[in-house]
Amino acid sequence: MVRTDIEIARAARKRPIQEIGAKLGIPADALIPYGNDKAKVSAAFTGSLGGRPDGKLILVTAVNPTPAGEGKTTTTVGLGDGLARLGHRAVICIREASLGPCFGMKGGAAGGGLAQIVPMEEMNLHFTGDFHAITSAHNLLAALIDNHIYWGNALGLDSRRITWRRVMDMNDRALRDIVCSLGGVANGFPRQTGFDITVASEVMAILCLASDLADLQRRLGAIIVGYTSDRRPVTAHDLGADGAMTVLLKDAFQPNLVQTLENTPAFVHGGPFANIAHGCNSLIATRTALKLADYVVTEAGFGADLGAEKFMDIKCRIGGLSPDGVVLVATVRALKMNGGVGRAELGAEDVAAVRAGCANLGRHIENLRGFGVPVVVAINHFDGDTEAEIEAVRAYAAQYGVEAIPCTHWAEGGAGTQALARRVVDLAGESAAFSPLYPDEVPLFGKIETIARRIYRAEEVLADARIRARLQQWEEEGFGHLPVCMAKTQYSFSADPNLRGAPEGHSVPIREVRLCAGAGFVVAICGEIMTMPGLPSQPAAQAIGVNEDGQVDGLF
Incomplete structure (x- = not known):
């Protein structure tokens, strides 16, 4: 009988989080436990690592997503476990899950099958409260803006030119455009505004790109909230908001340490979406992992045209990072869909459709190579894939001088990524010539x-x-x-x-x-992209509940 992801996660043999930290040389007193299986790594410890050399940085990205699924996070986890099985000190760095997609249609963000990060349920719900802190800090600034105007508006903010919206970590299309402060003089001055989802908040981006608490506060203070009638910018620092916002984010800024099903350490921290934000986990988590590990496996959201491009051009540029290799994830099923096959017909062998869909794969290979970083393709294996279809992907990738390696990590965990892990080690040993897409001085x-x-x-x-x-x-x-x-x-x-x-x-x-x-x-x-998503016609929330044993059902 095939077990579901949540059944596998609940059966996990988790080790105490202090043992996971010890694998990386993190002393117990540098961990701030949230129960037995997750902890934050103290700012004092992360700040003490500056003199250590960096390990190798491996980015996992993917072809454009389809309803057939690609399994980028699952591959990230499986590769981390595979590297650990080869005897390397490996760390996985991924983003936290947003409640909006969990209760909408995307589901969880902890991997799947035998390539998962645990505790899965907590990670996909409130976890350590980071998103709530980001939401509160963002909305504190929004409240201070309206309060400043109410009490005389000494800064001369033009209410027609306020750019700072509110946020919440839930999909709600009704809040995209609203009028606030109705109800009379006591409620302030009515104006048009709206909500974004928390993962699109600039505060989220700042937390994920700041290097330390001082940089966090400086960046928060630099937020432009609006303009005066003569177009002068007004910042969060002008409003005196940056100190209180930093206080709300002080604990959230510390990276979260958890583990895989195979007890490989994982940092799960930050969560900007890649379609509406920059799509990468926090810089502080990645930098910490690089100081503690031989190999750091991280991911960037959605396809390489979004997440990988932003990883290279935003995160690496701001953080001074240089990736040593890229894993491009594809599935036979996704390539068939890119080749014109409908979802209902994916089970039948169709080598011609795979070849046609490989154009999407090839475009991503070309783009990634444009950054000067070596690439390997991971074929995330599904049971229905045929040898002829897999060979078609291999042959297509070979035209670009790139190896395509089938991986069975969903079914076998780290044992299913051994060939991929060995190739990643080889890639990381090559001399990458990383360069962003454009220099700073381009308009x-x-x-x-x-x-x-x-x-x-x-x-x-x-x-x-x-x-x-x-x-x-x-x-x-x-x-x-x-x-x-x-x-x-x-x-x-x-x-x-x-x-x-x-x-x-x-x-x-x-x-x-x-x-x-x-x-x-x-x-x-x-185009039509929205920074506040809506729920689908049948939201996942309608199937979620608590069973008679007090366990969550329907979330995964």
Whole structure:
């Protein structure tokens, strides 16, 4: 009988978190336990690691996601376990789960089968409270803005030019655009605003990109919340909010240590989405892991056109990181869908569709190689895959001089990634020549065009005069050196989620741009992408509950 992911996770033989920390040389007094199986690593300890050499940094990314599934997190976990089985000191670094997708349609974010991080239920629910702290810090700033205006508005904020919205960690389309402060004088001055999901918050991005508490507060203070009537920016520091926000985030800023089913250490910290934010776990967790391990296996959200590009151009640029190798995850099923096969027909062998869908794989290989980092393809194996289909993927990847390795980690855990782990060790031993896609001095619109043309293979970027003028204004204000974070559908290289494969010559429409001065990037919102998702017609929440044994049912 096949066990479900949650049944496997509940049967896990977890070790006390102090033992997991000891594998990395973390003393027990540097851990702040949250029960027996998870802990935060103290700021004092992470701050003491600066003089140590770094291990090898391996990024796991994927082809564009499809309803057939790719298993990027599962592969990240399986590869970490595989490296540990080879005798290497390995650490996995992934993001925390947002409640919105868990109760919407995506489900959990801890891996699957025998390649999971535990405790799975806690990780996919409240975990150590980091997202709640980020939500509270963000909304404290929002409250201080309206309070400042209510009590005289000494800074002269123009209520029509307030850019700071509120957030919550749940999908709720009804809150995308709202009017607040109705009900009379005592409730303040009515204005139009809205909500984003917490993972799109600039506070989330700041927590994930700050190097220490002092840098965290500096970045929080640099947040631009709006403008005066003569277009002067007003910051969180101007409002005196940065100190209190830092206090709310002080504990959340410390990385969370947990373990895999095979007791490999894992840092799970931060959680920006890659389709509307920069899609990587926290810089402090990655840096800490690099000081403690031989190999750090991390992932970036969604396909390589989003998560990997932002990992290279935002996280590595800001954090001074240089990846040693990239694992590009694909499944036969996903490639069939990119080749035009419907979900109901995925069970039948279709080598021609696999070959057609490999165009998506090839595009990602080309893009990743453009960063100067060696690549290997991991074929995440499903039971229905045939040898002919797998061979088609291998042969296609070989045309690019890249090895494609079948992996059975879902069914076998780390034992199913041994060949991949050995190849990753070989890749990491090669001399990578990492370079971001564009230099800092390229103008902001030029950076958008560079990503659109070189990564998406677009013919043009559509942006009206208002958007172009705003980008130019930010350059004049000293923000022209910032990287760009593209908010775009994850399902396609284009802005059309239904355009699969490897389209070329399309247009990328820019609907809106946002300056995240504290995080250190400019967001370009493309097409119909939303920073506050909605729930599907049948939300996962409708099947979730507590059974008679007090256990959660339906979440996974």
